[in-house]
Amino acid sequence: MASTLFKTIKGLVRQNKEAITFWLLPLFLAFVFQAYGFGLNRILPRNFVENSAILVIIISFSLIFKGKWQYLFQFFGYFIFVINNLFESIYYYLFKANISASSIFILLETNLAEAREFVEFYLNPFIVLMIISYLILFVYYFLKRPVFSLPKFHKYQTLLYFLGILIPLSLMIYRGFQQYNFLYLSVSSVFEYVEEQKKMQQYNIDKPISDIDGFKLKQSVDTATYVLIIGESTTRRRMSVYGYKRKTTPFLDSLKSDLWLYEDVISSHAHTIGALKDALTLNSLSGDKDFSIIQMMNQAGFKTFWLSNQRPIGQYESLVTLIARSSDKYITKNTASDGTITPYDEVLLPAFKKALNHNAAKKFIVLHPLGTHLLYSDRYPEKFNTFDGKSPSNFDHPQAHQRSNAYDNAVLYHDFFLKQVFKEIAKIDHSSYILYFSDHGDEVYESIDFSGHAEENPTKAMLEIPFFIWMNDRFKRDFSTQYLPKNPYNLKNFIHTFSELNAIQFDSLDLTKSIFTKQSSTLKRRAFKNKFYEDLP
Template identity: 55%
Template sequence: MKSIKEYIVEYKEIDSFNIDKSIVDIKGFSFNDNLEKATFVLILGESTTRSRLSLHGYSRNTTPYLKSIQSNLKVYDNVISPNAFTIGSLRKVLTLNGLSDANDFSIIQLMNQAGFKTFWISNQRPIGEYESLVTKIASASDVYKIKNTALDGSITPHDEVLIPLFEKALDDDAPLKFIVLHPLGTHMKYSDRYPEAFQKFKGESPSNFKNVRAQQLSNDYDNAILYHDHFIEQIHKQLQVLEEPSYMIYFSDHGEEVFTDINFAGHMDDNPTKSMYEIPFFLWTNSKFKVIIPLANNLKLPYSIQYFMHSFSDLNGIKFEEFDSSKSIFSEDFKTQKRIIANDIDYDLYFENTSQNN
């Protein structure tokens, strides 16, 4: 399968970069030093497709908490990931230039440079070549904690195991904190992603395929999203009570096909469907943060998280030599960029032509 080959090639390239070093030379770096205290949180989702969230109009109420706070969120309706597998996507999303040159840097290194104490709290297995890119990026953090040590074939812990570590990070004395939470989200095996109390969706699902496997996996996936919504709720409620400027930003590394367009569950660049690339992307900020950083209202415009480093820097009031405000979804200067998926496919042209041919 092409995606597996790409994993191996990209893995071999990773060791030539300095993304595991806490501080690197970021040319032209500047930051608003007037910020005395802040808590910023990124939740990095896994295999969550936008169309299965009731926040985005799905018929089942899979995200009751997010729906309840929707008026306090900036919800972006037209966001995609550049690849349909983790290492391909996050290589581009969490670094400036997708590790295309030796001077590239990551979001962790950017925040380290700004004087934040950085935390990476993960429920993803740290072992294995497929996770090595994220592991190296995470290891540049001041605090890197992993809760998932399950071996292949073992049942992994539910994402709530991250909550005590998150609370500990919130209690840290550092005045400036940047916390990345990397849950398992809705990664297959879907039925392992949630406890029994969240097995709400049963019977006939809204899936476009009615075979037994499609129905079961569709229900499991919706239940996994319901639990994921609960996980996000626990994070958000603890941020709401903070007095310092705070935000919570969320996106998924890529989407997931779950019997919507084809009779298949999973993700791969070889046979792209819209569900594999369409992802949820939303932002919550408290009143103190709103005063510091004004944000444009580009909620409906086409955007790819391939350009996330520019948006992320803009959100944090950080500038550097290669920063481009026209690539920031949060900027009034934002201009829609070409959205490339699977390394060489124009997403918008491909699916426009596909829909016309069907």
């Protein structure tokens, strides 16, 4: 009996030798690439099992059909299988972490210009080798077109094929292996993304006025100009105003004595959407009564402006765009939707000056520049190419030095941009302030051999952000609170700080969550995925 079964299996293998070889090649090729790029760890064998289960499911599904349908399902299944393994291998190599739903969300919120910069930033010979290897494999498969088939050997054979789908699928779900599959995460994340978009529309976050329970002004001003600048991907570790050895922020250095400079502020996420969803709304859009800081300022009687160098993204409006659209005037200067180079941030200055000159008595202006977003070298003009050669990077190789230098140059240009903004505000004699923070930071070869931000492999530098306030004398006379420069703070509570700064009250206001109130230095600060900032490298 065993001998007969062995002979039967051997015959089937011989009959399908070419097809089996083609299906196993991308599986083992992915294992080799991922082992090289990601290292041998507990995720690697789990991903191998998951990919093997997907292979069995695709083949079993195709065997339910006959003739050309069997070939078509195997052909498209092979294409999907190859793409899945390629993307997983590239992701593991780049980020040294498992793919997550948040990664797919970020991909969905990306325009072509950002995609071009991402590819240009991370593309290297090894990734090219992976792409070419899988491309050759698929082309060769297309030319040979082998079909895996089985002869009729049992009257319930079709039932066995269904079991070949259900058993691996059940085991994947039971063991949680589906979380390692790029295609599963892509499909589920798209549905989740669409649902999130529907929820955002329900919150009316893009409407000028929201129903804010208990809203009132603790004190009012007749004339005021307040400015909020939201930086992008700027870690305070690379700013000389925070002690970095290179003089990357000469203007802020000169202004330091006039700033309320906070030394221990972190973001709640290492990507823009998550960070600003927390910072700019009351409860991260988790309840029907949620609202944004723009809606607060509208209700406080301010003329609101949102001036952005970041383009609206994707088929749906992103959360940040929806918040921006609730302002009286929303202007974006970035039209690089086709992959062309985005404009430098000084493109915002004419619109900023125009907003300052608006005849409204009270103005609130948000500036949302590109800051130090990768591709770092695209963020500044040639004349700011100051830092070169060997950088202060903790990793000594050409790529680390090149990217570190480019990042420092981007910070230098960002400092120049801030200088132009401050010059205009300094001309104002009525009550005014400038509040600045970055949405999140970037890892630039400090703790790990990597540049960029990825919540799957987080570091402290990805969360450590600059946060400072400049107030003119007129504003200071009316604003009396304590300055606590070393106060440990999480940006997710920003709306409480913002409310206190603007003398706004509402029922859900909690001043114990304001940066102007002493925060606990012993409690760990929770960031994404139940990780704590203090535990990160």
